[in-house]
Amino acid sequence: xxxxxxxxxxxxxxxxxxxxxTCRASQSISSWLAWYQQKxxxxxxxxxxxxxxxxxxxxxxxxxxxxxxxFILTISSLQPDDFATYFCQQxxxxxxxxxxxxxxxxx
Amino acid sequence: xxxxxxxxPGLVKPSGTLSLTCAVSGVSITNTNWWSWVRQTPExxxxxxGDIYHNGLTNYKPSLESRVIISVDTSKNQFSLQLTSVTAAxxxxxxxxxxSIQNYYPYALDVWGQGTTxxxxx
Numbered sequence: 001x002x003x004x005x006x007x008x009x010x011x012x013x014x015x016x017x018x019x020x021x022t023c024r025a026s027q028s029i030s031s032w033l034a035w036y037q038q039k040x041x042x043x044x045x046x047x048x049x050x051x052x053x054x055x056x057x058x059x060x061x062x063x064x065x066x067x068x069x070x071f072i073l074t075i076s077s078l079q080p081d082d083f084a085t086y087f088c089q090q091x092x093x094x095x096x097x098x099x100x101x102x103x104x105x106x107x
Numbered sequence: 108x109x110x111x112x113x114x115x116p117g118l119v120k121p122s123g124t125l126s127l128t129c130a131v132s133g134v135s136i137t138n139t140n141w142w143s144w145v146r147q148t149p150e151x152x153x154x155x156x157g158d159i160y161h162n163g164l165t166n167y168k169p170s171l172e173s174r175v176i177i178s179v180d181t182s183k184n185q186f187s188l189q190l191t192s193v194t195a196a197x198x199x200x201x202x203x204x205x206x207s208i209q210n211y212y213p214y215a216l217d218v219w220g221q222g223t224t225x226x227x228x229x
Contacts, residue, residue: 043219098153
């Protein structure tokens with residue numbers, strides 16, 4: 001299985017901050033990576049697909065970049081609605097695997 | 108609007124079989140997508156279980172493959188999960204989701220059900 005490792009596991013930030021979350025794959029996955037946001041008691045919601053493509057309806061303050069084994073999710077200016085947990089998932093090969101998550105909390 | 112809705116027992120006895128169904132509305136299950144099951148626990152996080160195409164083709168997580176069956180019923184526009192010989196470790200929130208495809212390649216789970224909690228306990 002391809003292992004996905006996110007860092008940091010948790011992060012405290014303030015409204016207006018720029019935040020980056022990293023996801024590393026145990027082997028090259030080209031650009032087959034998606035990012036999700038999950039709020040307590042809710043299903044994950046896709047933000048970014050194929051590493052850098054913004055899902056429809058997702059605010060442009062979210063962006064993704066990377067290829068191969070290292071990927072970054074950036075939130076350019078944190079809004080109150082952005083405090084949640086973020087996951088990456090690879091689609092390069094079965095079984096599709098997720099990162100362990102990054103919990104973004106209010107400072 | 109595409110909606111997915113999980114249903115099934117919330118409590119399953121150890122060594123029993125967990126059975127869940129995902130009803131799909133707003134789109135035909137026979138269109139060019141795969142349909143996935145994912146589960147989540149605080150300890151293990153999100154775990155992809157497997158997926159199915161409308162023609163019955165399946166893929167499973169290898170560590171679960173001996174206990175998992177995913178099936179599809181195109182007449183009812185739904186797909187199902189069976190997990191046999193369950194233990195407390197199978198206690199989780201189970202989600203069904205659509206795997207979106209572009210040029211024959213999957214790229215995201217873009218629609219999710221709301222999730223259903225299944226507890227394995229006697």
